[in-house]
Amino acid sequence: MCSYITERATIMGHGKGVAEWLPLTKANVYYDHPVSAPLDHALIIDFTNEAAGPGARVAVELSAESARHLVRAIQAALDTGQAAHDLVDVVNA
Amino acid sequence: MLEGMIADTIGITGHNGDVIHAYYAQPLTGDKVPSVVVLHHMPGWDEWTKEVVRKLAFHGYAAIAPHLFHRFGPGRWDDVTAAARAKGGPSDAQVVGDTEGAAAFLRAQPAANGKVGVIGFCSGGRQAYMMACKIPSLDAAVDCWGGRVVAQPEDISPARPVPVIDMTKDMSCPLLGIFGNDDANPDVDQVNHIERELKKHGKSYEFHRYDGAGHGFFATDRPGYRPEQAVDGWKKVLVFYAKHLVTD
Numbered sequence: 001m002c003s004y005i006t007e008r009a010t011i012m013g014h015g016k017g018v019a020e021w022l023p024l025t026k027a028n029v030y031y032d033h034p035v036s037a038p039l040d041h042a043l044i045i046d047f048t049n050e051a052a053g054p055g056a057r058v059a060v061e062l063s064a065e066s067a068r069h070l071v072r073a074i075q076a077a078l079d080t081g082q083a084a085h086d087l088v089d090v091v092n093a
Numbered sequence: 094m095l096e097g098m099i100a101d102t103i104g105i106t107g108h109n110g111d112v113i114h115a116y117y118a119q120p121l122t123g124d125k126v127p128s129v130v131v132l133h134h135m136p137g138w139d140e141w142t143k144e145v146v147r148k149l150a151f152h153g154y155a156a157i158a159p160h161l162f163h164r165f166g167p168g169r170w171d172d173v174t175a176a177a178r179a180k181g182g183p184s185d186a187q188v189v190g191d192t193e194g195a196a197a198f199l200r201a202q203p204a205a206n207g208k209v210g211v212i213g214f215c216s217g218g219r220q221a222y223m224m225a226c227k228i229p230s231l232d233a234a235v236d237c238w239g240g241r242v243v244a245q246p247e248d249i250s251p252a253r254p255v256p257v258i259d260m261t262k263d264m265s266c267p268l269l270g271i272f273g274n275d276d277a278n279p280d281v282d283q284v285n286h287i288e289r290e291l292k293k294h295g296k297s298y299e300f301h302r303y304d305g306a307g308h309g310f311f312a313t314d315r316p317g318y319r320p321e322q323a324v325d326g327w328k329k330v331l332v333f334y335a336k337h338l339v340t341d
Contacts, residue, residue: 016171028179033215033309035136035171040308040317046175054168054176 005080007073013037013062022056025049034061043067097121098150100143105159105198108190113163115195116143118150125206127232127338128199130192131158132217132224134309137174138162141314145212152331154210154338155199159191161217184252188220189227196230208232208338210266212330215240215309219257222287225268226260233337235269235330238308240278243286261290267297269333271326273306273319301329 014037024047034042042061049056062070077083100118107113116138120126129149133142138160149156160170162177164187177183183191196209210233213221218239225234241248244256268291272284279287284302291298303310303322310319311326 026179028175030178032178033134033136033315035139035174038316040315046179048175048179050176050179054166054172057172057175059175 005077007077009066009069009073011062011066011069013039013042013060013066015061016057016059018056018058022052022058023049024058025051031064037061037063039063094151095120095122095153096151098147100147100150105157105194107159107163107194108187111164113191113194114138114160115157115198116146116160117155117157117198118146119155119202119204120150120153122153122204124204125340126153126155126204127206127208127210127334127340128155128157128196128202129334129338130195130199130209130211130224131156132188132192132211132213132220133158133161134213134215134217134312136171136215137177138170141312142214144313145214145311148327149212154334155202155205157195157199159195161188161191161220181250181252182216185220185223185254189224192220192224193228196228206338206340208340210234210334210338213237213239214311218242222268223257223260225266226257226263229265231266233267233269233334235271235333237271237311237326238273238276238279240308242279243283258287258290261287261296262294264291264294264296267333267337268299269330270298270300271311271329272300272302273308273310273317273322274302274304275307278308299329299333301326 026048028046044061047058104112105115142158146156146158162173165177166173211221211224212235214237218236221234222236242257306319306322309317311323
């Protein structure tokens with residue numbers, strides 16, 4: 001697309017990174033007690049590579065409202081023509 | 094209060110003979126001491142759980158927190174927590190076996206007075222209630238805001254096949270329950286339900302319910318911490334254990 005078009009969501013939460021790029025195979029999504037974010041409950045996403053062990057994980061813990069902002073931003077980004085054109089099932093291809 | 098203690102991560106024999114990690118603290122005293130098994134909350138075997146172990150040692154109890162997610166590792170405790178959740182968490186049978194192993198370790202220590210209690214928080218509160226029904230050798234149990242004791246249909250799984258509330262008839266030791274009235278899990282109706290079940294079966298119990306507190310209000314590193322209610326709640330726990338676990 002080469003457009004620089006970016007959907008931005010203002011969020012509140014914590015994230016946990018890893019040192020290097022990591023192949024990801026699963027996203028575990030749940031709403032429960034976070035480990036780090038200063039919230040009673042959070043929308044938590046663990047992007048994982050289970051074959052590489054528990055430490056192979058990119059995690060985010062977001063407030064409920066932040067997570068809804070993110071959902072809207074993701075949806076808006078996917079609504080572009082190019083994304084629709086590219087929308088093939090690469091996971092199961 | 095005993096300011097001297099030793100505390101460290103050790104290996105103990107848990108369910109199925111597996112060696113698992115556990116955090117153990119022992120007061121430095123020549124006297125015999127009672128013991129407590131600490132069952133960690135849903136976020137895992139974290140720093141606060143280990144603070145609880147040391148707090149109990151400070152008050153004269155040998156205490157141990159088995160790492161209930163150990164088998165989902167190895168790894169950092171928070172990564173192992175995430176792995177445990179992804180795989181459905183530990184089975185009730187495993188938690189019973191790990192608690193029995195922790196209790197056996199405590200009883201085998203030279204300074205042990207033979208009395209062992211259990212305390213659990215959040216998911217560990219549910220487990221503490223279950224331990225009171227499943228392990229006859231325990232002498233006292235404390236359930237801190239254990240959710241899903243009153244199970245919904247979606248809570249039942251091969252790993253957790255029986256609603257804990259249905260185990261109440263088998264409870265064999267006194268139970269202390271600590272709850273926040275603003276908690277959604279368990280909410281006030283669920284706590285009432287649990288209390289009715291305990292009364293129905295003639296069990297020895299005491300419940301303390303706190304206004305202005307929700308879930309996890311002892312946890313000093315979380316926004317739900319409520320110092321006034323937590324200080325009073327800890328007093329209730331220590332009076333309860335002194336009554337049922339201290340022998341001299």
